[in-house]
Amino acid sequence: MTDLRETALAGEHEELGASFTDFGGWKMPLKYTSELEEHHAVRTTAGLFDLSHMGEIRVVGPDAGTFLNTALVGNLAAIRVGKAKYSLICREDGGILDDLIAYRITEQEYMVVPNAANREVVAAALEERVQAFNAAQGSETEVWDESEGISLIAVQGPKSQDIISSVVRLDETYIVEELGYYASATVTIGGQEVLLARTGYTGEDGFELFMPNDKAGALWRSLREAGADFGLTPCGLACRDSLRLEAGMPLYGNELSTERVSFEAGLPVVSFSKGEDFVGRAALEAAKAEGRGRTSGQRLVGLKGLGRRAGRSGYSVVLPEETPDADHAAGEAEQPSRLVGVVTSGQPSPTLGHPIAMAYVDVAHTAPGTRLDIDLRGRPQPFEVVELPFYSRG
Template sequence: MTEPAEQTTSQSPDPALRETALAGEHEELGASFTDFGGWRMPLKYSSELEEHHAVRTAAGLFDLSHMGEIRVVGPEAGTFLNTALVGNLAALAVGKARYSLICREDGGILDDLIAYRITEQEYLVVPNAANRELVAAALEERVWAFNAAHGSETEVWDESDGISLIAVQGPRSQEIISSVVRLDETFIVEELGYYASTTVTIGGQEVLLARTGYTGEDGFELFLPHDKAGALWRALREAGSDAGLTPCGLACRDSLRLEAGMPLYGNELSTERTSFEAGLPVVSFSKEEDFVGRAALEAAKAEGRGRTSGQRLVGLKGLGRRAGRSGYSVVLPEEAPDAGAAADAEGPGRVVGVVTSGQPSPTLGYPIAMAYVDVEHLEPGTRLDIDLRGKPQPFEVVELPFYVRT
């Protein structure tokens, strides 16, 4: 999913920026704000390192109400989504969720998203905030063509303007959520599986509760109407006060997802990349439907894109102290005896990739980065450098994710 690739902080509200229903709550907590995709969002409340560690050790509270919510409804809703997205959504059981992609005809990624099957005839599709309107428009265009071709009456509604999304992430998240739901629903929270959703009651309000997240920790996401968001935010803060629940902004969300090896649209994912280069095994070629981008993706798979040709996304572990950043070149090191025939032919310093995300890892204590690298240099343990403005810094290829919760 997505967070800002570049961030600028501001304290004074900009009338040109949209705000979530929780903007007042963030201001009371003294948040620093950032302009993200036209939204004024909390970047951090105190220290982004403290917020990061709170999620890893206890729990963090996030406002994600800038994300999109698109409802797809009808007896053939699953079949339609199978033509619009690369995954097999028709096979998804009620109450389950699936990570998927929406692509162009050429296989380029328009967005990564999560689809929840609410009932047999209803899905909730959650795209990234910056791509919400693009995804909604694409689904509306595709459903029109689907309905015309199949005599279907499937409907697509963009409900983003009426829904808030709050997340609780961290090892104590289940304890916190269990304490705010109705007493006879506590077992529902405890038994809810990963990438699953259900309806619970909190303070008399019906809430869609999903066990999903973007931090690498156990966690929950809660969908509810805007006018009920403030009460839920305050109830969660009170319930989590003894469990270390900490309000968290977008800054630590970005460092958390990077440690967990989760891609960021606009950095790791774009229309210039396919799922094969991104290392995302989410394309279902076994489903019958001719989904948008299928022919291009079948051709890319046949030519070994991201496996025997082109580039693929890898993790890079820093062997020094300095971190690489998005856009920095990945180059062959001065001494690269195992760098392959291409290195022997063209020598050290040759550019073999580009960093998509990078920063010091608060949890692991060393620099980490994700980068697209030529397929000849994918083997874990391969030594590569990141060119930090003319100063090569040593890294090595590692398998993603960098961090796995225990």
Template structure:
């Protein structure tokens, strides 16, 4: 697999980061202690390089109608300055990726897919733009992933850190920014797209900036966070944070073989919107047959009743029989017990159901619980 490097790679090396391949990118796994980084985000703030994520611009008179056709959600209903979580699916309803769409104007959207799927999603959008149900859509699809960096500040102190770097005149653009909304703001002298989004379960921001300005912005954020217990954070703690928050990871909980209803994302699918969209017929049939509700398996949260954690692909058992499979699992640093996400036969998915995970031949007790495992106090 080709190795890609973000504009901040050398900064991570200077900080002593351990690296890992993720979606073809060399990304910081951790800098010192992944446990310390996890707790920093929950208690103070963490600084993340997310430049492996994709950025695809969709522009033109048909932009809203096109995204309604290309994605499962009603993107045309998104207000200006707001964002929406959605899915891009295959004709058979399988999930190509989960992504966020940001609406900049009536004719301009930014679509952010996951790292390993960025090129696939950009290509799928370009193909769908050229072959709509009534011919080609009047849109331009531009993959700007290679030129764009994405930096996140997550945690209770995130807002205070940002406020140290914006002018008094723009402070309200930060403090009044709602969840899943964005503003164009000047941060430490850099014009950025500032979104109140994240993948940690905490309050926080994601900042989009051209590659050539990323090092300067990273340095400014690091300096602003020195008195606010900010730590640089890698992918290891990002995974434990998103797991506690019950957020799915593509390749673990979501895949082309799965479907939104089994993944608990049926509400994301807008079957009632006018016009067709890719995968609609298949998803209507899946819903009608009871996928994820009366047949098949559904994604659930599992709370460990012992000390040992389940891991991806470990079997889930009921009275010794296999009834599911773990997709993500590890000890929860915040809660102090193991947690896991797993696909389980629907008849065993009610909260309070006692199940086991097969930990290499030893049955370890778990309980089905409502998601998320962790929810921040507002």
């Protein structure tokens, strides 16, 4: 892993004895002790994550919101200052380049947070699109990729508000308590201004904190110290994956790709009501008109295991094999293929105690309660289609 990028918190992870993995070209903590213990900590108390491999791209100017409405599928111009919106950046053919969150910092400033592996792709796409937008509109909107200088720490779990409230300046605790979901505000921790967002990727209440790289170590240590009495546990990417799967949250490269459109993924994030002609609009309008993901093609569904073995990404989803009819004569025409889909993510659920999976399945077989099998290397295992998410807090 000598050629991998390291976050500003790499020394903290090594001191804690983390096991590392290559994630999008970054040396990231996979786990510190036990993936299972870390998973349960987030569900019951709180977990501490280093997410500094994620991207941060600033979009600035009087026309920033209008520009983002041409670059992304959502209506970003409509969100208020201090709010955030989950959206997609797509190709002209409607394929998904990335899913991301856009925070409106001021009237004329947004921060777009793409996935780590797609940061350079998204930054390049936004740069290209802003040049075309500026030329067409006579605008001076600017796009800055600030990812190299910003660290991101997340605190996720039922005790996360208590932990964050204990480290902010005393007269700012009300900001933490009143901050809504998908909202952000500036707070002071240890004399340093931090952008605090109430967002996350675990299915629990939680916060994400953005700060300069040189302030990340002190903040990490402050959070660990303050969280000790609340059961705060450092957590790696392994439990983050099991947590997001239970919460039915898609992962780029698994559930999302340039080969899929939003309707197949069940993401109601495309705004056709906004006036801007965003990239991919015509293709997505055509996909919606043909019922893609609704009456044609495939749709992302949840699968609940009825046995003990879990399906994994890439495994086939098939119709259960019927018992041969006594009158079925040998040599008859070959039966149609039983293949109806493919698993995108799957593993045993630590919280629910049974296997779960997400899969793209032919729409004819996506009704909740439908019995399907996952082919585990020639051994079909029984699953049932269920509504997502598998787990909801509270």
